[in-house]
Amino acid sequence: MSTSSSSNEVFYRKWRPQSFSEVVGQNPITQTVRNSVASGRVAHAYLFCGPRGTGKTSMGRLLAKAVNCLQTADGEPCNTCESCQSYLEGRAMDLVEMDAASNRGIDEIRKLRDRVGLAPMAGRYKVYLVDEVHMLTPEAYNALLKTLEEPPPHIIFILATTEPHKVPATIISRCQRFDFRRLPLAAVVSRLEYICQKEGIQIEAAALQEIARSASGSLRDAINVLEQLANYYGSSPSLEQVRDSLGLTADARARQLVRHVLDKDLSAGLKLIAAVRDDGVDMRQFQREMVDYLRALLVVKAGAEDTLDLAAEEVEEMRSLSSLASSEDILRALRGFGQADFRDDPQSSLPLELALADQVLGPSAPAQVAAEEVEPVVRPPFPAGRQAAPPQPPRSRARQESERPAPRPPKPAAPSAEGESPPPEAAPVAGTTAPAEDDLLQRIRLACKEVDHRLAAYLNGTCEVKSLDNGVLVLAFYQQFGLHREKIETPAGRRIVEEAASRLLGQTITLECTACERQRAEGRPSMRGGHLVQAARQMGARPVVGGKGGSSGDPRNES
Ligand SMILES: [Zn+2]
Incomplete structure (x- = not known):
């Protein structure tokens, strides 16, 4: 079934759970499914949603085996009868597995429709297990829907997906849905x-x-x-x-260094940095991991860990670590390490050592002056919600964009296009970025958000509408948002944007992405501040709309 039939899945297949009692970590689902087998009240269609590797197809096979077992006990398959044997040996005729990611065509579903009329070969039920069902084409969905509308009594559909929001509601409404969770x-x-x-x-x-x-x-x-x-x-x-x-070395040690920073243990921190450098670890990569981790700590500290998609244990660990320090300390560390500059020498440990010393000894070093000057402008970073990103290197911004808590106003969100109109010296690209097109981008973003709020975040302040001609929408991504562009350019991302734009504009829209000449404009014409503010911006500081230093005079900044 799954296309990734590489040898490294042998263990996984070999040790798939063979009874419900062997399934780990999905207790309510296992219980319900098992009960339905025991009571003979099996649904005709199931939808198993959840992240990859959480046991959806394993559960599907188990269910298929259980409903056809000749001597179940309390809903558990016996694993000894003729039917169970055929499942254990992978030769069960009444289990049809399809991977919608590879068999997307309507033909497959048509074939399926023809076949569902046939009675099961051996067992009571014929079970169709369709993996990654969200990948089906609309036509295939329609064919599937027709089957689901009048399911023959001997048929069970088990649809599995990692992306339930892409499955049409008409399908979902005909299924018994189970949401699989990441395993503890x-x-x-x-x-x-x-x-x-x-x-x-x-x-x-x-x-x-x-x-x-x-x-x-x-x-x-x-x-x-x-x-x-x-x-x-x-x-x-x-x-x-x-x-x-x-490859945990860098990752685990980045966490360790964060701990030293919050403990204000300079000596241990310096030793750790030296050890990391001596091991030949890429210092920028190490920095990014630290910054990502600090950012996550701040989010956990703010009680917004739901936005992070972490295992419960990890959240617990971070919560205890974040209790060592105030939000301000974590923020200061985030800012300090985020600004560590490796341009001169990517393998130098000096920028991290300086950042560490700054954090531990307090903000007295000369390098800190610029940041201090800007401090009132940059704050408040997180809780304010709007425009509130702590400085980070480009890569970690991608995660940050996608994971940022979303208390921002749903309005044509000041933070992005409107909130950051170009500074006077920056001419709009190709002379096309008028407010109307900013507005178009916002509307497209909001339309995408209804389908996939994470994806929509990649459009937030990262690009502008360069042109819209003959149904071709060209989005120009600012230099530092290459990763965002990649996300939008994935087949799934492209489809969502194109569909949203098509809906919005009432015509079929094709998306093209291109790079934008200039950086995203961080400042605003009325923003006060001289070269120190500029310098801080270059280091990654960002102004806060509506803050003390904000540009209250900007008429476009209503919300
Ligand atoms: Zn059996």
Whole structure:
């Protein structure tokens, strides 16, 4: 089924749960499904939603096996009868698996429609398991819908998707829906322990924790990593080997350094930076990881962790770490490390050492002057919601854009296009960016937001409408938002934007993306501040609309 039938999935397939009691971490779902088998009240269509690797297709196969088992006990398949044997050996005729990501065509569904008329070969039910169902074409959806409207009694559809918001409501309404969650760390670890025991792998508990953490709630990813480690290092990989191969070294040490910063432990921090440098770790990458982590800490501290998509354990750990310091301290560290400048030498540890010293010793170093001058303008960073991004290097901005809590006003959002009209010296690109087109962009963004709020965030203040001719919409992305452009240019992103724009404009719109000559204009004509403010902006500081230094005089800034 899944196209990724590489050998590294062998463990995962081998150790798929064979009974409901073996399923980890999805208790309410498992219970409900099992009860429906036990009571003989099985639905005709299920929709399993949730992140990858959380057990949707495993549950689907299990359900298929259970409904056809000749001697279930309490809804559990017996795993011994003729039918169960056929499932265990992968030769069950009554389970049809389709991967909509590869069999997108309407033909497949047509075939399916022809086949659903046929009675099951051996068992009671014929089960169609359609993975990544959101990838079906509209025509295929229609064909599927017709089948779902009048399902033959011996048919069960199990539709699985990582992106339920892309599944038409007409389909969803005909399914019993279950939302699979990311697995808790402990659940992943316990399953890994089980597999290690069965496979004769000796491995420390701490190493399993690291593996589980790296998989962020996906059991499949965790099991695949475990298998790769066992293939590479043999049956007893050490903790160090696990960390090395996970590339966790930089990540874990970035967290450690954050801890030293918040503990104000200069000596430990300097030693750690030196060790990281001596290991040949890319210092900019290390900086980005630190900044990402600090930002997440700030979000957790503000109680907005829902926006971060982290495992519960991780949130707990961050919550305890963030209790070591005030929000202001974390913000100051975020700003300080975000501004560390590696232009002179990407492998130098000096910028991080300076940033560390600044944080620990207090803002007295001369380099701090510019930032201090700007301080009143830059604040308040987070809770204000609008225009409120702490300075960060470009890469981490991508995450930040997508994860930023969304308390911003839904209006033609001042923060982006209107909020940041070009400074006087910057001519609009190609002379086309008029307020009307800013407004168009905002409307498109809002239309996208109804479908996918994360994707919409990539349009927020990152680009402008360059032209709209003959149904071709050209968006020009500002230099520093290349990553945002990539997100928009993915097939899924493109489709959402095109559909939103087409809906909005009443014609079929094709999207083209291009780069914009200039940077996004950070300032506003009326923004006060001289070269120090400019310097701070170049370092990543951003002005706050409506703040003390804001441009209250700008008539376009109503909200
Ligand atoms: Zn059985």
